[in-house]
Amino acid sequence: MAFPEPRPQAPELPQKLLKTLDCGQGAVRAVRFNGGRPPLYIPSPAPPEAGGPVTPACCSPVDGNYCLTCGSDKTLKLWNPLRGTLLRTYSGHGYEVLDAASSIDNSSLCSGGGDKTVVLWDVASGQVVRKFRGHAGKVNTVQFNEEATVILSGSIDSSIRCWDCRSRKPEPVQKLEEARDGISSVKVSDHEILAGSVDGRVRRYDLRMGQLFSDYIGSPITCTCFSRDGQCTLVSSLDSTLRLLDKDTGELLGEYTGHKNQQYKLDCCLNERDTHVISCSENGKVFFWDLVEGALVLALPVGSSVVQSLAYHPTEPCLLTAMGGSIQCWREEKEGGAG
């Protein structure tokens, strides 16, 4: 299959607790790194100078120096997670903030929340640039597209709406209403929209091909994400299982179990080199599986309650987890020893 060969040396996993931040904004609904999506990790057999093409995504300024926390007290906060400093608080939501994303150039943020609105923020001034109204229910998830010209928001009203940031139109560019139940997760690549729904299907809208691929998983989907090479999709569902599917064919590449995810909407992701699969769990741990072997590598104990959200640094082995009202920053062992 198309996923990369395992590295010769085992990559470091972030298991050293570097910092715990009490966010002071109620429950932290989501924690996200800033910057755009991490660059697609293309394992090139030859180094670029040897003739291999340099992927343009590598040139994009992926940051990951800051993080966003979405609080249940209607605020969105921007932090430096390594130093633990609060940079700015964005308040303007009418209800708890459920998800946030930052544009690739770090100039704007978008967030969605229980007030059914999607808000576009100006990072520097902290002002609301636009508020998109139209969802009939809570907005579970928001994403920018690659150029931050469109915000995609998934809501429990079972629709995904594509909001145009460029024009002043109040209505969305397009509504994707194929789902039969609430949308729990939306991810965007340069030409695809990946959506997981509670109706147990993962739908991938391919704009380039003009096709919709719907994969039946069965259990309500809690989180989906692309792998960094863009070849696979990782799907977590409420049957406490993560599945790695081939993006093109929908075949099952791997299955990861051992954690507990039966009630809550929990996040999952891949690490920065696509070697491990990471997921939150309801028993206070973060689980790491080897992507290829499917074996549980690490169960990182975070706390006693549910690990609500996590975010993985786009380029470094750095993990952010959210539990209760605080977030934790984890680095690899070596880095932690160095400082």
Next chain:
Amino acid sequence: MAALDSDSDEDLVSYGKGLEPLEEGERPKKPIPLQDQTVRDEKGRYKRFHGAFSGGFSAGYFNTVGSKEGWTPSTFVSSRQNRADKSVLGPEDFMDEEDLSEFGIAPKAIVTTDDFASKTKDRLQEKARQLAAAAAPIPGAMLLDDLITPAKLSVGFELLRKMGWKEGQGVGPRVKRRPRRQKPDPGVKIYGCALPPRGSEGSEDEDDDYLPDNVTFAPKDVTPVDFTPKDNVHGLAYKGLDPHQALFGTPGEHLNFLGGGSEGASNLLGNVGLSKGRKLGISGQAFGVGALEEEDDDIYATETLSKYDTVLKDEEPGDGLYGWTAPRQYRNQKEPERDLRYIGKILDGFSLASKPLSSKKLYPPPQLPRDYRPVHYFRPVVPATSENSHLLQVLSESSGKAGQDPGTYSRHQLNASKRGQLLGETPIQGSATSVLEFLSQKDRERIKEMKQVSDLKAAQAKARSLAQNAASSRLQSSTPDLGHCSQHPTLGSWSAATRASNFKPFAKDPEKQRRYEEFLAHMKEGQKDALERCLDPSMTEWERGREREEFARAAQLYVSSHVTLSSRFTHAKEEDDSDQVEVPRDQENDINDKQSAVKMKMFGKLTRDTFEWHPDKLLCKRFNVPDPYPGSTLVGLPRVKRDKYSVFNFLTLPEPTSLPTKPVSSEKGQQQHGSDKSRKLSRWDTSKLERKEDSISEFLSLARSKVGPPKQESSPLVNKEEERVPESLSDKTVDKGAASQPEGEGSRPSMDLFKAIFASSSDGKSSSSEEEQDDSENDQEGTEEANFQSSQEVAMVESAVTHTAEPVPCEPAAPFPIQKIQIDEREEFGPRLPPVFCPNTRQKLETPQREKHKKNKEKHKMKKEHRRKREKKKKHKKHKHKSKQKNKKPEKSSSESSDSSDSRSDEEETADLSPRELLRRLKCFPLRKQ
């Protein structure tokens, strides 16, 4: 020389004056040396002369600085206790007092410089000065000033003069008219509007017969308006006693305040010095009485009332010799004053209006009719019998007529729909759809019939009681119109909402029903007297009143149920009036296959559906992606029109409850649709008791029974269905599945119908849960959960009773579909958000939330327990039935219980490995290898 010396002193010539001989004992004065000769200023301070060309006299302190201390900052304040207030020193701070005085180099007061000050004799100023001079202790002393002041003209005068102006003329272009007599009349001041030209001038002009044509004249000089402010507290136009009179007072002369003031004033001011031969000077008794003077009576200047006027009367001008036959100049002179006689004198600063005030027009009161009696008498109370019903109708019409036309609505009582009605708009169909519109005509009819029975009973009961009330109240008030009138606002409120008259509360009495429909029709047209019109004129008053009440109630009842129904349902996405439905061309179909595929982990072709999907053009643009379908205008999935109730539409729809094979281990997998269904059903379960009386549920059950697929059997009642639900759930065993499918299909209406009917209501109901959420939702949730919990408790007790004796198989918290279903049921959609559990949350506000949350958690626990028990129960049943699949569960639970040490040994697993599991392993084995 000797001779000279010897000679006598007479020969000596002496020049000058000799020094005075020194007096005895006096020391000769030392001359003051030059350096000691000093100049001092008026305060005795030294002034030292520096020489005319190097600065003149000294300044400052000994030619240094302004003070003895020198440049020591005098304003230094310790900034510890009291901060020094910033003081900016200006040049004035270094000036001497005399510099700031009126004639210093920096005078403080603003004065007109000499260049611009007018030094000509201003008349007013002059008068004031004369007045002051007269009042001064030495009268006439000021006159000296006039002689002394230098004759200097201001710049303005000089400029005007250069332009040809002469003193005494007015300013402006020369006019071609008869020269006015430029006679300054100091006595007559004109303020404000100029008086109309006086005839006297005309007469004067007539005297000048020489009028050359080419001569122009300067305009008349205008006396400047006196803007002296009133700075005293006297009344308007108050004048003190004339100093003239006080000083040179002529005894016996009246102090004339009322008339002839201007003349007096002119006399007083104009020619002070030359007052009728009297000398200037102080006259009075203090200087004694001369031999030729006989003014004895004036000794202490006693003023008696006799000196004053007590009567307002015309006083003859001048010497009083002339009456109305006076010569013309007398008459003309007095003319303006004569106008004022009745209002007194014109006050200083006022002038007479040139135009008379327009008088208000008065209208006479209306003419009363001849037979008008200013007493109100009440209408006679006519006993309501059939003979005089016509009379009654006439009476009631005449009394109830006022303000009941549709045109006389108050603007503020109208709402949008009423206005729309008035304007003849077609009412918007959107807001008040009801379930009934989903149904076919025949079904509607049947529902109506059923509803009518109950409604009729209720309406009649109500009407009866109301009629009784009304009757009693009518006895009290004895005015039948009262209740009627008070009813009309309510009629107006619901008249807009009445729509279809398909609700027949009076079906038993067709005549009455007809009247009711007529009434409704009238109401719809917005006629307020609809009731009166459609009532049977042959009825008695009592019947009439009762029917009125009944109709009103019935209409209201209908509307309210209508509204409550419509508030519970939202619009369908498809139009209902057409038989065609827009259906996505391709549908994600046959979940059964997919589920089995998922179960066997055969993801790929089996679980994947691929559709043609058209992205929006703008979206493609924003994504920098070429439009995959450049020609098409379609957006989204392609859609086709199909028959609404075609069987084929339903065939593609998921029918999860009728799934044949559903091993417990994979039931999680198919949870989404299963949960859809069973969620709703369990909701029915929980709220069965409270809903039984609900008329809506009746509606719904009826609707379901009507619209369902034709092969549906009878027994549309809810209860039965509900009873069937657990059955069907428990029937889901592996073997039985295929056999039970058609049966389940037959006994159950189609999924689409459920969706159509329950979509909105279940949304409204189930959008609760979310523990730390919405307060508004929490109320709703509270009740629901309470219900839920109570029912669960009941069930728990049941299960405890029934299963205490049974051996409980050890299954700790296995993931079980039922459990999840119930979790989901508490939620809005999908997975919940994690609970707010932050031990270090600082907000006080959240404490109640947390408490609530705890409560919820407790509930949760209870539910879990309960679920576990129910699971056990079911397990037990299954044990009885088949006792087949238990393979996955213990494995799962063990993997969960042992969290981190999750190196699941294959040996342990293979211990009880079912063939199914083996198959699964086989299937994914190659996958794992990759």
